[in-house]
Amino acid sequence: MDLALLGRTLMKLGEASIPTEGIGGHGTSAQSVIIVAADIKAHPGTPVKDVAARTGFPQSKVSACVARLREAGAVETHTDPADRRRTLISPARTASPRVAEVRSADIDGVLTRVLEDPERLDEVKAALRVLAEHLGPSALTRLGD
Template sequence: MELALLGRTLMKLGEAAIPTEGIGAHGTSEQSVIIVAADVKAHPGTPVKDIAARTGFPQSKVSACVARLREAGAVESEADPADRRRTLIRPSGKVSARVAEVRAADIDPVLAAALDDPDRLDEVKSALRLLAAHLDPGALTRIGT
């Protein structure tokens, strides 16, 4: 239970650090878009149906997330050469301005505000880097999720 709560807290902090100025309203949450983006990164060249199966999201939600990611320049799609009715999604080969902005976002202010002791910011960031090094998005596929 503690791991689930920690994961939710970290996800919400990550969402809070993502710049949102000028992107308009969307029907998909930042969290679902991040999950779909991580899945596409871990499984490039995958159809929406497979992303839906791995994430547990309805296919319509995955399609909406993919549309948002495509609009941001984070993913590209192409017809499956083996079955032209399917569309394959992969990370974009180039970094768009929006993707660069999100990647450059500074989490320090959000993280420091969330800590009960902001003086421990560097220690917490080191712990997060260690977790990220060992629990990449591929960790979910290693446990069959």
Template sequence: MNAVELFLLGRTLMKIGEAALPTEGIGKHTTSVRTVMIVAGDVRQNPGSAVGEIAARTGLPQSAVSASVARLRTAGAVVTEPDPADRRRMLVNPAAAASERVEEVRAATVDTALATALDTDDPERIAALVATLESLAAELTPQVLGRLRAATD
């Protein structure tokens, strides 16, 4: 596999993941699912961060991070509070308890989206592919991105 093939695979997997997420009742948003997921992951790994810090770590524009934080706050996934050291900044933390919407998203499986993408109804094929993806996910955790960024900086 070369770099282009890996990049395209990642994009395909991202699109299948987006298709698997439940969207009923959430309406249209200006921020992409990808951006919101990146911000949510960063907040879980770095609780108590300001929007600017999240933007610096993720490489996303501060406006995209702010929009994602607003969307996550509406969904009940994060809470914000003023920074005691600088009341102009807001600190972002994961919500203490997952909202109904967050639980719904976390419970969503990729099986149906994979079956649609692969044009198959073979449950054994889907189960095998899901097991392969779970194995990859165990190895390629969000922490590997930090090491990758550090090596390329």
């Protein structure tokens, strides 16, 4: 099995399930924003520099993703009390309406469109739940460099 190809396919399916009505254009891809959001969730109170190091993205790309996430109400930023020149990023304490909308997005329609046998939708969703349980964002932390 080509894990990289499966991962890319799952990422594209996830992106396709995100509602996009009324959010306008952005210079950052949904995939980049998702990766940055997952890193921030796994490492709350983190500076942009550290997110860039963990994701492999340039700091400018991480900053653009953080701006998009802040605009959506998904993250909050605050000045680092230990170094006032640094900004720390954390998941928002309360989900904004946009974040709640994305989190509640239904994947059934996307999966039904791409499955060769739509009758297996429940089986595929069960498999995805198992993968999510065992291979969530914290798995990347355990992987290390």
